[in-house]
Amino acid sequence: MAISIAHLGPTGTNAETAALAYQGWLEQKQGKQSLLCPYPTIAQTLYAVAHGETQQAVVPVENSTEGTVAVTLDTLWQLDQLKIQQELVLPISHALLSRGTSLKGIRSVYSHPQALAQCQSWLEQNLSSVHLIPTNSTTEALHEINPDPTSAAIASPRASKLYNVPILVNNINDYPDNCTRFWILGLTPTTVKGSRISLGFSVPANVPGALVKPLEIFAKRGINLSRIESRPTKRSLGEYLFFMDLEVKSEHNPIDEALVELTTHTEVLKVFGSYQVLPLKASDIAKI
Amino acid sequence: MAISIAHLGPTGTNAETAALAYQGWLEQKQGKQSLLCPYPTIAQTLYAVAHGETQQAVVPVENSTEGTVAVTLDTLWQLDQLKIQQELVLPISHALLSRGTSLKGIRSVYSHPQALAQCQSWLEQNLSSVHLIPTNSTTEALHEINPDPTSAAIASPRASKLYNVPILVNNINDYPDNCTRFWILGLTPTTVKGSRISLGFSVPANVPGALVKPLEIFAKRGINLSRIESRPTKRSLGEYLFFMDLEVKSEHNPIDEALVELTTHTEVLKVFGSYQVLPLKASDIAKI
Numbered sequence: 013m014a015i016s017i018a019h020l021g022p023t024g025t026n027a028e029t030a031a032l033a034y035q036g037w038l039e040q041k042q043g044k045q046s047l048l049c050p051y052p053t054i055a056q057t058l059y060a061v062a063h064g065e066t067q068q069a070v071v072p073v074e075n076s077t078e079g080t081v082a083v084t085l086d087t088l089w090q091l092d093q094l095k096i097q098q099e100l101v102l103p104i105s106h107a108l109l110s111r112g113t114s115l116k117g118i119r120s121v122y123s124h125p126q127a128l129a130q131c132q133s134w135l136e137q138n139l140s141s142v143h144l145i146p147t148n149s150t151t152e153a154l155h156e157i158n159p160d161p162t163s164a165a166i167a168s169p170r171a172s173k174l175y176n177v178p179i180l181v182n183n184i185n186d187y188p189d190n191c192t193r194f195w196i197l198g199l200t201p202t203t204v205k206g207s208r209i210s211l212g213f214s215v216p217a218n219v220p221g222a223l224v225k226p227l228e229i230f231a232k233r234g235i236n237l238s239r240i241e242s243r244p245t246k247r248s249l250g251e252y253l254f255f256m257d258l259e260v261k262s263e264h265n266p267i268d269e270a271l272v273e274l275t276t277h278t279e280v281l282k283v284f285g286s287y288q289v290l291p292l293k294a295s296d297i298a299k300i
Numbered sequence: 301m302a303i304s305i306a307h308l309g310p311t312g313t314n315a316e317t318a319a320l321a322y323q324g325w326l327e328q329k330q331g332k333q334s335l336l337c338p339y340p341t342i343a344q345t346l347y348a349v350a351h352g353e354t355q356q357a358v359v360p361v362e363n364s365t366e367g368t369v370a371v372t373l374d375t376l377w378q379l380d381q382l383k384i385q386q387e388l389v390l391p392i393s394h395a396l397l398s399r400g401t402s403l404k405g406i407r408s409v410y411s412h413p414q415a416l417a418q419c420q421s422w423l424e425q426n427l428s429s430v431h432l433i434p435t436n437s438t439t440e441a442l443h444e445i446n447p448d449p450t451s452a453a454i455a456s457p458r459a460s461k462l463y464n465v466p467i468l469v470n471n472i473n474d475y476p477d478n479c480t481r482f483w484i485l486g487l488t489p490t491t492v493k494g495s496r497i498s499l500g501f502s503v504p505a506n507v508p509g510a511l512v513k514p515l516e517i518f519a520k521r522g523i524n525l526s527r528i529e530s531r532p533t534k535r536s537l538g539e540y541l542f543f544m545d546l547e548v549k550s551e552h553n554p555i556d557e558a559l560v561e562l563t564t565h566t567e568v569l570k571v572f573g574s575y576q577v578l579p580l581k582a583s584d585i586a587k588i
Contacts, residue, residue, distance in 0.1 A: 055420070074532070074537070075532070076532055076534065076535075076536060076537040077532060077534045078370065078532070079370055079530075079531055079532045082366065082367055083417070101537065125413055125434065129370075129371070132343070144436070145436075146413065146434040146435065146436065147434065148432070148433070148434065186534075187534050187535065189535065189536055189537075191537055193537065219524075220518070220519055220522050220523060220524040220525070221515070221516075221518070221519025221520075221525075223515055223525065223528065224512070224515045224516055224519040227509070227511055227512045227515060228509075228512055228516075230509070231509025231512040232509075236507075237509075237511065238538055239530070239538065239540070240511065240528075240530055240540075241530055242367075242527070242528055242529055242530075243367055244362070244363070244364055244365060244366070244367045246364065246365045246474075246475050247364075247475065247477065248364060248477055249362070249364040249389065249477075249479055249481065250526055250527065252527070252528075
């Protein structure tokens with residue numbers, strides 16, 4: 013039976029491209045069929061797995077320009093039972109799409125706030141006086157502009173083909189190496205040894221140095237912390253949860269021992285999974 | 301001459317309420333007159349001070365529910381010359397405003413993405429099937445709904461009075477203690493001894509434990525780290541800047557010594573300011 017995979021829709025979003033890349037890998041490397049299921053928000057994409065509507069979900073975690081996708085971390089902490097099974101990194105190229113024929117005629121630019129933020133310097137330099145209008149997805153931006161030639165949308169070159177809206181300017185993202193990390197989540201942990209472990213924890217409030225001990229536990233064992241994020245507990249200003257990604261370099265890595273020690277220096281500790289990063293080829297992504 | 305203060309506009313935003321609270325304090329405690337200058341984005345609010353258009357800016361830093369305001373940290377790091385002069389904390393109460401007379405008739409809800417996020421559980425429980433539409437500010441949301449009775453906006457009770465749109469439901473924020481920290485910035489550092497110091501730094505990439513040393517420097521001196529945030533360098537996925545807030549408890553606090561030691565364990569270190577938290581009274585805020 014085909015594996016059902018939830019993602020942020022509708023068709024044409026970067027999250028769908030990530031889901032398609034994963035779908036291709038599943039078919040080529042594992043011989044498994046899958047079915048993509050679009051959801052209107054990232055939170056609903058994660059709930060879909062937690063509530064058993066789909067078997068997996070593909071969600072963005074962080075972007076190289078705009079940083080963490082807060083709703084993913086907050087929902088993961090809250091839902092508790094979800095496990096990270098894989099990771100994939102997708103290059104993100106933004107294009108300016110419009111039915112207008114020159115930049116001079118553009119009065120409004122629609123896109124998802126993340127995309128607007130990833131192109132903000134380009135927009136200031138080239139369209140400094142236009143009205144920037146946020147939308148729920150890059151695809152929704154295309155629905156807003158059609159067929160007005162004075163408006164444009166920031167979306168992917170793939171969306172240009174899907175919705176038949178011409179590209180006015182390509183590659184308008186401020187940083188050329190713009191890319192987004194996605195996690196593939198399900199209800200069961202992976203059985204293969206992962207190269208990365210992600211976890212979240214809370215520490216006692218207002219204790220000087222409360223974060224030093226958790227960091228020392230990994231540093232003294234030579235375990236690299238590839239990322240640390242803080243998120244509010246939402247109860248009170250100044251109370252935080254911490255999220256960490258650790259690199260697991262060998263079979264002899266004393267990571268289990270470190271995690272046991274970590275429980276004695278944290279209030280609540282949740283391990284979200286030990287997983288591999290999918291080795292996607294640029295040529296495979298280009299075909300999507 | 302009146303002090304010019306930039307803030308995110310237009311009139312009716314929570315940033316304007318913060319600026320008004322600061323304006324009231326300036327007048328009552330310092331006998332100084334001031335003039336509020338609305339700007340369309342948070343980045344432009346900060347540029348206004350950097351470019352000498354205004355003398356000060358009031359910008360949000362973090363919210364107790366939704367966390368850091370990334371654009372504030374990113375712009376502060378990039379502009380370099382801005383100094384934090386004061387801080388204030390504003391309670392944020394969201395209301396559902398509409399010309400419609402019952403929740404049943406509402407089909408769309410407009411608001412700033414931060415406000416939509418701060419009310420997401422309430423929206424799921426009470427308006428689960430409506431279309432959520434992001435806007436550039438809570439005030440812009442009010443312009444979108446007027447006069448359609450099937451649409452609503454999330455904005456402040458103050459905006460309800462200013463724009464004459466009735467409150468359908470009050471206090472719809474998911475967490476009752478919802479509040480936002482604001483910084484007041486200018487080109488000169490404060491001369492009074494602050495109770496808080498904020499700084500940002502980069503560490504050598506991919507060195508296990510690179511963040512441990514900076515944290516240890518403060519922990520071993522009993523200096524409490526009240527907040528730590530990571531932001532991407534934007535160059536490459538996995539490279540981060542760190543932002544910290546430190547509590548300065550007494551005149552004898554060895555903070556200067558700690559900052560000197562910190563320079564030897566960081567690549568780039570920027571101290572954004574040593575400042576006091578304004579003691580605002582709830583009764584003063586209620587009058588705004």
